[in-house]
Amino acid sequence: MAGKWKMDFTEGSHKSQSLPNPVGYVTSLTDVGESGAVKKHEVDPELKQKKVWELAQSPFKNVAMMAFMMWMSGNSIQVFSIGITFTGIFQPIKAIMGSGPLFARFADAKTETVLPRLQFCAIQFGGFLFALYKLNTMGLMPTHTSDWISSLAVPQAMEYSYGGNPLM
Numbered sequence: 001m002a003g004k005w006k007m008d009f010t011e012g013s014h015k016s017q018s019l020p021n022p023v024g025y026v027t028s029l030t031d032v033g034e035s036g037a038v039k040k041h042e043v044d045p046e047l048k049q050k051k052v053w054e055l056a057q058s059p060f061k062n063v064a065m066m067a068f069m070m071w072m073s074g075n076s077i078q079v080f081s082i083g084i085t086f087t088g089i090f091q092p093i094k095a096i097m098g099s100g101p102l103f104a105r106f107a108d109a110k111t112e113t114v115l116p117r118l119q120f121c122a123i124q125f126g127g128f129l130f131a132l133y134k135l136n137t138m139g140l141m142p143t144h145t146s147d148w149i150s151s152l153a154v155p156q157a158m159e160y161s162y163g164g165n166p167l168m
Contacts, residue, residue, distance in 0.1 A: 045110040052106045056116035056123075059095060063127035066091065070134045077138060085138065088131030092124040099124075 066088050073081035099120055103113045135141045146152040 048106060048111050052103070052111060052113055052116045053119075055102070055106075056119040059120060059123050059127075063092070063123055063130075066127055067130045070131065075134075075137050077140070081138065082140075085131055085134045085140075088127060088134065092128040092131070095124045096121050 066084075070081075070084050070088050073084045075081070099117055103117045103120075107113050132141065136143070142148060144155055146154050
């Protein structure tokens with residue numbers, strides 16, 4: 001009865017060793033060739049290029065969600081809307097600045113990373129532009145010379161809005 005629960009893990013003793021590995025399964029990153037020299041397995045260039053393009057398109061959902069959150073926060077000056085807007089500004093800048101090492105791991109002679117990286121940066125830049133638009137609609141963007149120089153007069157308002165009943 002005790003022998004029934006024993007297993008021998010030495011090489012070739014287990015029955016599953018005789019089964020072939022599934023398609024695409026690699027047991028190790030290196031393999032010993034017929035001459036005894038170690039050869040490395042090559043990754044399929046088409047699969048690698050496909051992964052680079054997937055990485056380039058991956059921030060689209062995050063940028064769209066951030067734009068939706070900025071839109072839902074409204075145009076009023078509140079802590080939440082200002083925080084979301086500044087996050088929408090700094091997150092794309094940080095992602096664009098970090099795109100070099102992100103795509104460097106895929107760079108080789110067979111894989112093109114320039115166009116995918118440009119697409120990645122363009123998507124992030126679109127989120128940055130939406131955040132700047134949001135700052136402008138909130139009235140926090142300096143758009144006139146008097147915003148920078150205190151000695152200049154503030155421009156006259158083009159229109160006024162009145163509502164309600166007069167107090168007198």
